[in-house]
Amino acid sequence: MRLALPRWSGTLAVKAAVFxxxxxxALAALLGVLVHVSVTHQxxxxxRDLALSRLEDATTAFEAGDTLGPGAGVDPPGLPAALxxxxxxxxRGTMVAEHLGRPTMWAAGPADGERSExxxxxxxxxxxxxxxxxxxxxxxxxxxxxxxxxxxxxxLAIGATLxxxxxxxxxxxxxxHATARVARRISAGDLDARVDDPRTKDPTRPQDEVAAVAVxxxxxxxxxxxxxxxxxxxTADVAHELRxxxxxxxxxxxxxxxxxxxxxxxxxxAALRTLTEDLLEISRLDTGRERLEPDxxxxxxxxxxxxRAAAAPSGAPSSxxxxxxxxxxxxxxxxxxxxxxxxxxxxVVRDARVETDRRRLERVLGNLVANAxxxxxxxxxxxxxxxxxxxRDHGDGYPEYLTAHGPQRFRTEGGARGHGLGLTIAAxxxxxxxxxxxxxxxxxGGAVATLTLPHTPPxxxxxx
Numbered sequence: 265m266r267l268a269l270p271r272w273s274g275t276l277a278v279k280a281a282v283f284x285x286x287x288x289x290a291l292a293a294l295l296g297v298l299v300h301v302s303v304t305h306q307x308x309x310x311x312r313d314l315a316l317s318r319l320e321d322a323t324t325a326f327e328a329g330d331t332l333g334p335g336a337g338v339d340p341p342g343l344p345a346a347l348x349x350x351x352x353x354x355x356r357g358t359m360v361a362e363h364l365g366r367p368t369m370w371a372a373g374p375a376d377g378e379r380s381e382x383x384x385x386x387x388x389x390x391x392x393x394x395x396x397x398x399x400x401x402x403x404x405x406x407x408x409x410x411x412x413x414x415x416x417x418x419x420l421a422i423g424a425t426l427x428x429x430x431x432x433x434x435x436x437x438x439x440x441h442a443t444a445r446v447a448r449r450i451s452a453g454d455l456d457a458r459v460d461d462p463r464t465k466d467p468t469r470p471q472d473e474v475a476a477v478a479v480x481x482x483x484x485x486x487x488x489x490x491x492x493x494x495x496x497x498x499t500a501d502v503a504h505e506l507r508x509x510x511x512x513x514x515x516x517x518x519x520x521x522x523x524x525x526x527x528x529x530x531x532x533x534a535a536l537r538t539l540t541e542d543l544l545e546i547s548r549l550d551t552g553r554e555r556l557e558p559d560x561x562x563x564x565x566x567x568x569x570x571x572r573a574a575a576a577p578s579g580a581p582s583s584x585x586x587x588x589x590x591x592x593x594x595x596x597x598x599x600x601x602x603x604x605x606x607x608x609x610x611x612v613v614r615d616a617r618v619e620t621d622r623r624r625l626e627r628v629l630g631n632l633v634a635n636a637x638x639x640x641x642x643x644x645x646x647x648x649x650x651x652x653x654x655x656r657d658h659g660d661g662y663p664e665y666l667t668a669h670g671p672q673r674f675r676t677e678g679g680a681r682g683h684g685l686g687l688t689i690a691a692x693x694x695x696x697x698x699x700x701x702x703x704x705x706x707x708x709g710g711a712v713a714t715l716t717l718p719h720t721p722p723x724x725x726x727x728x
Contacts, residue, residue, distance in 0.1 A: 276437050277434060292418035310403075312358045318396040319372070336394070338393070339375075342368075344361045351395070357372060368398065368400050369400040370395055371396045372395035374392075374393065375393055446458065450481075455485060459478040464482075499546070507540055510537050517533050546689060556697070559620070559621070560618070561618060561622050566622060574608065610645075613648065620717060624697055627693050628693045628694050628701070632655040636656070637657070640659030643657075651717040651718075653715045654712055656710055656711065661709065662705055672688070699715055
């Protein structure tokens, strides 16, 4: 199983800090070991040469019968057993050991007879060891001081390197975070967002990888903005140019004699006019030219008015009683297609007064109700619970692409009627209102659209 790490451990700054720390520690340890081994070898070698030199002097004095110098003696107390055994075997050697609480460098050799080629004393020797003790405390303190100096200097070097590395990495990560923020703004629809890295504007400065990413993102945003603006202009121009011939076609259809062919022509002309108006509305939403007209409204009253308008055969208002009530009838809703609205129920769980644009709010709720009747099944329920309004049907639910990515223009599934513009317009108008419109499917079946209105309206310019 993989170890679950906290989210902050995945940031570039933390990874860089860990890498710098590990490399500094490894380098400090390597250099510290090399210096320690080298100085220790040199210090021990000097102490060993001094001890052996004094052992030579002590041996000469012992053979001549003179008095031994200070620190020299035959079988002195404290002589390490291993070094004594080496001397009795006819060899000379040195060893560092504690003596009287102080580190001491011992040098010992055979005291009787001459050493043979085989390394054993000559016959007649009595098996004694001549040893010299040299104080090793100063050398030990030197090595200890060196080790402490290595540790402190390594810690200071690691700390200084971390500070410098953190400063350098933070500058890079700050630029990366700025680039990521701009990318998120672009994905949210703000095509005017740019990184504008100052390094990219000065050709004399060296360009790093972050600057290259910033330039690529700005170039992509400019290209995307140009293509979208061109598409928006094309859609608006086409819809605008279609209005004039459609108006004439509608007037000509009204002059046709009554009959089934005339009804078909008038129905198709009405569908084309509806599609044209929807395209113009989407074009205005895309360009951000919509303007809010906020006012204080009761959500319950707005919901009943929307359902009455959808249920009226010719758009005439119908009576409605307060509270929870079903409204039945037939009606046509622009933007989604032509559908029959039967059994729309309004439930006011908790009414609320909100400051919003009534016309746009009615447009959003009307599209949601019409879409529920067109693509779902009865009963359709519109529920008001404070600033949250839900529209639910009991059909097959929204398709997977819609719940995952939102409504898409001119996309419907399963041979459904309409052009896929109703929910697109509802989502755009909700964005202008500053509301949040989400789409989901109920666990027991049916599509659920949830509109959450803000406590305060967005700025009056209506920009998404």
